[in-house]
Amino acid sequence: MRKNTIDLVTLGCSKNLVDSEQLIRQLEKNGYSVTHDSESPEGEIAVINTCGFIGDAKEESINMILEFAQAKEEGRLKKLYVMGCLSERYLKELAVEIPAVDKFYGKFDWKNLLQDLGKVYDERIHIERSLTTPQHYAYLKISEGCDRKCSYCAIPIITGCHVSRTMEDILDEVRYLVGNGVKEFQVIAQELTYYGVDLYKKQMLPELIEKISDIPGVEWIRLHYAYPAHFPTDLFRVMRERDNVCKYMDIALQHISDNVLSMMKRHVTKAETYTLMEQFRKEVPGIHLRTTLMVGHPGETEADFEELKEFVKHVRFDRMGAFTYSEEEGTYSANNYEDSIPQEVKQQRLDELMEIQQGISAELSASKIGKCFKVIIDRKEGEYYIGRTEFDSPEVDPEVLILAGDEKLEIGDFYQVKINDADDFDLYAEVIK
Known part of the structure; x- marks a missing residue:
């Protein structure tokens, strides 16, 4: 001790x-x-x-x-x-x-x-932190809480209403972190797109991201946990125009069936969701979309699940996670719906959905073979340097493995690489001299 x-x-x-x-x-x-x-x-x-x-x-x-x-x-x-x-x-x-x-x-x-x-x-x-991540990247929390009242989610019960940090405070923290060697920022919140509504009476995420991207030393900005309803479309322009804003969006969609979306209290429709996905791909060429989906919410029928499978096949998400519904006490679902779908059915649906996505991921990874990308090196592991492209967030997304040869690569530095091979999850590359 x-x-x-x-x-x-x-x-x-x-x-x-x-x-x-x-x-x-x-x-x-x-x-x-x-x-x-x-x-x-x-x-x-x-x-x-x-x-x-x-x-x-x-x-x-x-x-x-x-x-x-x-x-x-x-x-x-x-x-x-x-x-x-x-x-x-x-x-x-x-x-x-x-x-x-x-x-x-x-x-x-x-x-x-x-x-x-x-x-x-x-x-x-108060803006200072002792990073537990590698020194070259950090998570940047821009708000707390959530004003959404999705049927299944206990987070508003735990964290309360949405509270945005002031823009000045966030920018001060970014400057502090850049001064300590941070080059890459994962911008996070329970609900990014609501940023600023409480303080500035309008959605301010596009303006905030522009201001962060103006700070010298900020090399990559990646956005996590957006909400599909009332999406601030000016963000498309920011992502398109700013080289240091990664063409990456983590947007939790949960489902596609109007029946389930209504029961989930998501305040968005199937048609609106499809339109938003098309807008992303049209307005920000090359964007990689990450989403999270839920199976087994009370009332989800086989027909609803078939719609979800078709949605995944149609949109071809670059990254996708999924989980089964679990009843959380105090939520609307727990108080108003019966958790009647058997666990084995939920698990079967989850497995089926992830199998579809695994095939899509493998095809999308294989399509990168022969192409060149900018990567940041996170660490050395065994005989490989491990890096990521702008389309890969730490911990959750695929990595780029570069065989450690004679040339020493610096952790936290950027390199141009060519992709030589791919599997379902990772890419294999060599540094371009």
Whole structure:
């Protein structure tokens, strides 16, 4: 047990990761040594930043808390603190169920943790973070919460209404991160397209992205988690005109059947969704689209699922994830629909959908053979350097593998490569001399 050392574990999404990075910076400013997601925690204090989105994530968070609670009971840990989404949602229940935890904090009151450690949160460095990612890229959170009330989603219950950060604050953070070597920004929010409505009374995402792209040193900007209804179409122009805005959009569509979209309370139709996909491809030539789809929502019929399969075949998403519906207490679905589709049917639909996508992904990857791309190098692994194109976001998308030869490649630098081979997931390339 190392004195003045804190082990911080982050579970869930990249939005949680940003919170952890801010906390690490504050802890280090107060004299602590902090490890992140260590495989062998040795600190006298542990902090777990939890996820509470769906059943599997909640289970993972609870198991992690119990693991550290046992370490505390065995005398291998002095203090255990829990924060984040699961803690926000089940604060009172968790405190009763797992008394070994010294204190539970919600998603937004983690600053009190410093106070309980006898330290002070320093507002002067609120935009500063100790990155847990490689130094050349960072996640940039532009808002919190969500005003959408999708039937299945517990996130508005956990995070509350949409709250945008001021543009000045975001741009200050970008300049700070660029000054610390960051070249690539994954712009994230629960709902990107709503950015600015609360502060500026209109959608301001296109203007914000333009301003970020004007900052010297910003090489790549990639956008995550857009919503299809009332999409700010001026963003097409920004993506088309700005070389450092990646031709990439992560837009969670969930379904295509009007029947299911209506039950999901998505406020968008099948026709509008198809039109938006066509607009993306027409207005931003070469764009790569990533989406997330759900199968097994209450009321989804075989006919609805067939529509979804046809949609995937027609649009040919460059990247696609999918998951089965799981009932979340407190949501509209849980209160108003019966979760009547058997789990084996949900899983069968998921497998079928992903099999279609796997074939599409393989074809799209193969079409890149012989073409040249700009890649950024993330790391070296075994005999390969691992990089990504502008169409690949860290952790979730395919990678570019470059055989390490005589030439040494620098982590975080850009190179022009030619694609020589491809499989279902990754590309193989050589550097163009």
